[in-house]
Amino acid sequence: MIVLFAPPPMEGARPSKRPRTSDADSEQDSKFWYQDGNIILQAGQKRFKVHMGVLSRQSAVFRDMFAMPPSREENEGNEDDNCHVVVLQDSPQDLEILLTLLYDTLSIYKRQHQSKLPLPTVAAMLRMGRKYSFKHLRTQGLSYLKEQYPDALFSFDLWCPSYGQSTEGLAEVIAMGHENSLLDVLLPAYWKLLIYCDAKGIVKFFDEMDPSLKACLRFPEPITSLLGRERIRSLAFETTLSFLSEKKIPVKSCTGAKRKQCQQTVDDIQLECLQSDSTVTLKYALQPYYGYKRDFDKKFCDLCYGVLKETHSTGRSQLWSQFTEAFGISKNQNIWVEEDWASDAE
Numbered sequence: 001m002i003v004l005f006a007p008p009p010m011e012g013a014r015p016s017k018r019p020r021t022s023d024a025d026s027e028q029d030s031k032f033w034y035q036d037g038n039i040i041l042q043a044g045q046k047r048f049k050v051h052m053g054v055l056s057r058q059s060a061v062f063r064d065m066f067a068m069p070p071s072r073e074e075n076e077g078n079e080d081d082n083c084h085v086v087v088l089q090d091s092p093q094d095l096e097i098l099l100t101l102l103y104d105t106l107s108i109y110k111r112q113h114q115s116k117l118p119l120p121t122v123a124a125m126l127r128m129g130r131k132y133s134f135k136h137l138r139t140q141g142l143s144y145l146k147e148q149y150p151d152a153l154f155s156f157d158l159w160c161p162s163y164g165q166s167t168e169g170l171a172e173v174i175a176m177g178h179e180n181s182l183l184d185v186l187l188p189a190y191w192k193l194l195i196y197c198d199a200k201g202i203v204k205f206f207d208e209m210d211p212s213l214k215a216c217l218r219f220p221e222p223i224t225s226l227l228g229r230e231r232i233r234s235l236a237f238e239t240t241l242s243f244l245s246e247k248k249i250p251v252k253s254c255t256g257a258k259r260k261q262c263q264q265t266v267d268d269i270q271l272e273c274l275q276s277d278s279t280v281t282l283k284y285a286l287q288p289y290y291g292y293k294r295d296f297d298k299k300f301c302d303l304c305y306g307v308l309k310e311t312h313s314t315g316r317s318q319l320w321s322q323f324t325e326a327f328g329i330s331k332n333q334n335i336w337v338e339e340d341w342a343s344d345a346e
């Protein structure tokens with residue numbers, strides 16, 4: 001018999017309405033077709049013959065689904081291989097990843113251990129874990145993502161010390177952050193976007209984003225990022241770059257010819273920030289001080305340089321803590337689904 005299963009819609013989730021395919025169109029998956037399986041799951045045109053016990057052991061949603069006797073209307077469908085067929089509204093890829101995670105645990109944990117989980121796997125862990133209450137998958141997916149995109153500035157700097165120019169995987173991570181309301185992940189992801197992309201680059205980044213990822217975004221892009229970028233730029237002058245406006249440099253004990261040179265260097269930096277595109281200011285403000293070596297470092301006396309580094313470091317922590325709100329992705333926008341990641345049915 002055929003059971004068309006549609007779990008309650010998740011707010012903010014990607015719509016996955018797909019008309020049920022006729023049995024004639026569907027094909028057996030080559031990997032997940034166990035002769036002793038006792039349930040057939042269908043996603044799109046793919047059918048997977050698996051075991052109810054494997055699914056319901058970890059998922060309360062599957063457990064309830066299998067416990068429910070099919071209605072008379074559902075009984076009118078066909079049987080396949082003497083098994084019930086459950087049609088899910090997920091993509092075949094997501095379902096295949098889910099089954100791989102449930103059946104082939106060793107290879108997944110090996111890859112996770114080596115920090116080599118492909119991002120589509122992480123996305124499916126979060127998406128399917130959330131939809132079908134696989135607490136373990138959600139927690140693992142989230143912890144893997146947070147390892148790559150930590151929400152603490154200190155860890156972020158350790159993870160990204162070289163600040164290379166690659167935005168590889170960033171679109172997937174931003175989409176996952178939106179889809180699963182992970183503001184903690186969006187912070188480092190957007191921070192990285194501002195370091196790597198100028199205004200033109202941001203437009204290109206979202207233009208080239210895969211439509212399936214773009215569908216996850218909760219607010220219009222690139223406009224939110226472009227406006228956020230400008231707000232972060234002005235906030236930088238109150239935090240990371242506050243030494244420019246607060247007359248902290250030259251320090252009192254810096255005197256004579258040295259004082260003149262330190263003052264001149266502050267003026268030069270100020271002029272550079274004013275004259276150039278925001279990208280220069282943002283790179284200077286968002287990267288750790290050691291990540292942005294400039295000739296003018298050598299022009300400061302030791303005393304002034306110490307104050308500069310201290311101000312930059314303290315200010316950068318302040319900027320980090322104010323980032324999500326200033327950038328325009330804070331909780332106040334009321335668009336994020338409050339997720340309780342910890343309290344799931346076992």
Ligand SMILES: [Zn+2]
Nearest residue numbers: 254262301304
């Ligand atoms: Zn000085």
